[in-house]
Amino acid sequence: MSSGVGSRPHVRLDGADLARVDLSEADLVNASLIGVNLAHANLHGINLKSADLTDANLRNADLRLGFLRDATLRNADLTSCNMYEVDLSGANLYLAQLSGAHMTGANLNNADLTDTKLIKTQLSGAMLIEVELDGADLSRAFLQNADLTGAHLRGTDLSDATLVGAELMATNLAEAELVDADLTDADLTFADLTGADLRGANLTRTDFTDADLTGADLGTTQDKARYDDTTIWPAGFTPLED
Secondary structure, three states, X not given: OEOOOOOOEOOEOOOOEOOOXXXXXXXXXXXXXXXXXXOOOEOOOOEOOXXXXXXXXXXXXXXXXOEOOOOEOOOOEOOOOOOOOOEOOOOEOOOOEXXXXXXXXXXXXXXXXXXXXXXXXXXXXXXXXXXXXXXXXXXXXXXXXXXXOOOEOOOOEOOOOEOOOOEOOOOXXXXXXXXXXXXXXXXXXXXXXXXXXXXXXXXXXXXXXXXXXXXXXXXXXXXXXXXOOOOEOOOOOOOOOO
16 A cells, blocks of 8 residues: 555555654654653654654654644654653754643754644643744643744734743744733743734733834733732833823
8 A cells, every 4th residue: 555755655554553663754744643652752754744643652762853734643642751852953843733742851953843733732841942933723732831032923823822921032924813812921032023922921020121112012901911029021111001
């Protein structure tokens, strides 16, 4: 049986136990890997384009430079634990489906997650330095204490996302959707928030030092963002009062 790109076989390994296997640079385009166990596996440089890894166990897997464009990883477990980490640094996850995935502590530095679905994804403590997330859907995602320094989040949907204590220094959040997001204790110094929607967001103890809030919507009356004397605004910026 074969399908997918050209005559490449459609590999089916649903539910297989492949813990600690070495599949570095393997070609698994369009593979069906539903519920597969790839914990601690070496997947460095693997090609998983359009593969289905729904409910897969990828704990502490090495996915550096992996090609996962348009892959499905819904509810997959990519949790880092102990001295190990799930390493997706430099991986291509463009258009991937990661909604509901568990990625606590994962390393996604310099990964391409443009237009990716990450609805309700667990990314607490994840490393997302200079990650490409333009146009991604991170609504209701959990990003507390995540490091997004220099990340590209232009037009990203972060509505209802939890960003408590997140490092967002020098991020591009222009035109991002941050309605009802929790940015308590978040560091947004030097961030670009031009045209961002911050209605209903919690901005308590949020640091906007040297951030650009030109055209940002802080709401009015019932949908007004929550801020107080602990909120640090850019020099010369004063939020409009009702």
